[in-house]
Amino acid sequence: MAETCDFLATKRYAVVTGANKGIGLEICRQLASKGVTVVLTARDEQRGLEAFQMLKEFGLSDNLFFHQLDVTDPLSIASIAAFIKTQFGKLDILVNNAAVAGLTMNYQRFAAAVEDFGDWPVGEQIWNEIITGQTYDQAEECLNTNYYGMKRMVEALVPFLQLSDSARIVNVSSYLGVLKIMSHEWAKEVLSDVETLTEERVEQVLNRFLEDFREGTVGTNGWQTYIGLTAYSVSKAAMNAYTRILAKKYPGFCINCVAPGFVKTDITGDTGYMTAAEGAENASRLALLPIGGSSGLFFNLQEVSSILTPEEGAAIPVKLALWPNGGAPSGLFFVQGEPSSFE
Secondary structure (H helix, E strand, O other): OHHHHHHHOOOOEEEEOOOOOHHHHHHHHHHHHOOOEEEEEEOOHHHHHHHHHHHHHHHHHHHEEEEEOOOOOHHHHHHHHHHHHHHOOOOOEEEEOOOOOOOEEOHHHHHHHHHHHOOOOOOHHHHHHHEEEOOHHHHHHHHHHHHHHHHHHHHHHHHHHOOOOOOEEEEEOOHHHOHHHOOOHHHHHHHHOOOOOOHHHHHHHHHHHHHHHHHOOOOOOOOOOOOOOHHHHHHHHHHHHHHHHHHHHOOOOEEEEEEOOEEOOOOOOOOOOEOHHHHHHHHHHHHOOOOOOOOOEEEEEOOOOOEOOHHHHHHHHHHHHOOOOOOOOOOEEEEEEEEOOOO
16 A cells, blocks of 8 residues: 555664564564564573574565563663664664463363364363463563563653654553453453543552452452453553553554454464464554554454464554554554454
């Protein structure tokens, strides 16, 4: 489309977190193939360099950089901020993709349950069989990576995004973070009240969750358990809420979150009906949104709870990153390429 060409006529710079595999790697590939200069980041330097080398073999070396990044480490974040300042002087696109599951799963049992259900398995009994470990430390790491890591990246890189004429932030979320599947009524009320929503309110929810987790009262105090990934779901609900806050705070940006679908990645034990490329496509499309559209929205795939592989799951973020100029939405939550409700 001509509008896309117009947008990409200006040199664009992007950072993608959690990008050594799966959806993150596919987002890097898809953006770089469109001419965007992409910084592929990974917590594990060796794995990141291997992913970087693999993309170079696709002929994308002119548009790729690698930088080690641990989103839970403020010093690591400061290092990549300094790199961006020195290397580019500005940033156009930030894709927050880094995430952990927050538990240990029996993936063989999970795959069997997915086959039985024909979709994401639901029910406390089945998840008691799938989950083999779910400690407080794992839950804390999940929130620290998925929510606070994203927040740290935004805070560190906003000064460079403000130097762009068309800045955008894409937060790779999950349908598991949609409020209608959360059973904790107080948390749901806090996160759905857009008028009073603040970072402090979001983090009150996270603190309450961790307190209940520490006390062993997650189930009895009303946090949902029937979809299994409780800490992960809470972290993504917080991400969605923070996306809405950011969209109000930075009205000149295009800031959205996207549920790429049930993609074959490490978190799902490579179980799913979509590839990473498909999942990445919509995130990439959002990453290339022009200024002036809606912001603070959640984009869902066409089918709620559909199941994907890393290429398929990655295709969705890429699709969003490469959205053409003129009238593109912002501040939305996408599920499988379609705008969806946060609730």
